[in-house]
Amino acid sequence: MKKGLVLYGNGTDYTVSYEGKDIIARLRGKLLHTTKRSHHPVCPGDSVKLVESGEEFVIDQILPRKNKISRPANYGIRKEQVIASNLDYLFVVASVFSPKLNTGFLDRILAYSNMQMIETKIIINKTDYGISEEEQESIDGYRQIGFEVIETSVTEGINLEKVKSAAIGKITAFVGNSGVGKSSILNSIDPDINQKVKETSTYSLKGKHTTKQARLFPIGKGGYILDTPGIREFGMWNMDFEDLKNYFPEIYSISPECRYHNCLHTTEPGCAVIKAVEKGNIPIFRYENYLKIFDTLYENRNLYFKKDR
Numbered sequence: 001m002k003k004g005l006v007l008y009g010n011g012t013d014y015t016v017s018y019e020g021k022d023i024i025a026r027l028r029g030k031l032l033h034t035t036k037r038s039h040h041p042v043c044p045g046d047s048v049k050l051v052e053s054g055e056e057f058v059i060d061q062i063l064p065r066k067n068k069i070s071r072p073a074n075y076g077i078r079k080e081q082v083i084a085s086n087l088d089y090l091f092v093v094a095s096v097f098s099p100k101l102n103t104g105f106l107d108r109i110l111a112y113s114n115m116q117m118i119e120t121k122i123i124i125n126k127t128d129y130g131i132s133e134e135e136q137e138s139i140d141g142y143r144q145i146g147f148e149v150i151e152t153s154v155t156e157g158i159n160l161e162k163v164k165s166a167a168i169g170k171i172t173a174f175v176g177n178s179g180v181g182k183s184s185i186l187n188s189i190d191p192d193i194n195q196k197v198k199e200t201s202t203y204s205l206k207g208k209h210t211t212k213q214a215r216l217f218p219i220g221k222g223g224y225i226l227d228t229p230g231i232r233e234f235g236m237w238n239m240d241f242e243d244l245k246n247y248f249p250e251i252y253s254i255s256p257e258c259r260y261h262n263c264l265h266t267t268e269p270g271c272a273v274i275k276a277v278e279k280g281n282i283p284i285f286r287y288e289n290y291l292k293i294f295d296t297l298y299e300n301r302n303l304y305f306k307k308d309r
């Protein structure tokens with residue numbers, strides 16, 4: 001079988017790495033039509049079966065994905081938009097200024113990537129602006145519950161080597177809000193990547209996203225890194241509100257101590273999670289984010305979640 005790795009593309013044409021070369025492959029018509037629920041049927045990271053037809057390569061089959069990150073497409077809320085697949089690592093990138101750190105956004109992605117079983121690390125970028133006390137508390141909180149947090153500055157060249165060495169030999173995706181510095185970090189890992197970055201560092205909600213398309217780049221020392229367009233909101237495609245508790249590791253590990261085995265840790269009596277929050281063993285911001293995400297998942301339970309209930 002001729003097997004290729006999808007680097008980027010849209011609609012029907014994709015750039016695929018095949019036997020060490022980048023080739024253009026067309027998506028077979030049948031694959032487009034069988035995906036009523038999916039916006040882009042193929043995504044960077046996909047392993048595909050290629051067939052040659054005359055001078056052309058055709059993507060004949062998408063091989064099973066070991067994991068994926070997706071979100072509801074902006075239009076038609078019931079459609080899934082797969083951003084990337086087959087990741088070894090996910091770096092969730094946030095910044096302390098322009099835009100400011102938003103743990104609610106981080107926690108959605110962290111829960112989602114946990115559901116997809118993708119090993120995930122946090123990058124806090126633009127630390128040259130200084131870290132406030134509140135931001136430091138969040139960073140410490142993530143470390144307390146076991147996440148690796150790398151504090152970086154692209155302009156000052158801080159900790160970029162750490163990011164780079166984690167990415168070598170793997171497929172690593174970078175996701176986060178627009179303007180946090182994802183493309184800047186990629187460029188620092190391998191200058192050949194040369195992704196366009198925003199011209200001024202002033203973040204504006206109205207500003208256009210600088211990176212328009214998810215794309216996988218090979219890195220010099222082996223492996224691939226994936227740049228993605230900034231995400232404003234993360235919709236948590238296909239997560240059940242009742243399962244959310246399993247994807248907050250600190251909540252999951254303490255839940256056997258709750259009085260009720262099916263405790264959702266919201267208002268139940270005898271809830272060990274609520275007790276742990278009061279004692280400081282679970283960071284308050286994480287628990288508050290849990291409740292917020294829980295509420296949105298509950299409200300959207302018939303939109304995002306496809307299991308018949």
Ligand SMILES: Nc1nc2c(ncn2[C@@H]2O[C@H](COP(=O)(O)OP(=O)(O)OP(=O)(O)O)[C@@H](O)[C@H]2O)c(=O)[nH]1
Pocket residue numbers: 125126127128129152153154155156176177178179180181182183184185196197198199200201202208209210211212228229230231
């Ligand atoms: N001060 C400072 N500015 C930075 C740092 N990293 C990136 N920037 C600036 O922040 C702006 C946004 O950086 P990008 O790399 O384009 O951000 P992005 O996350 O790729 O944004 P999208 O492609 O829109 O999702 C640019 O003007 C960068 O020069 C940093 O560590 N410190």
Ligand SMILES: [Mg+2]
Pocket residue numbers: 182183184196197210211227228229230
């Ligand atoms: Mg970018």
Ligand SMILES: [Zn+2]
Pocket residue numbers: 255258259263264265266268270271272273274
């Ligand atoms: Zn509980």
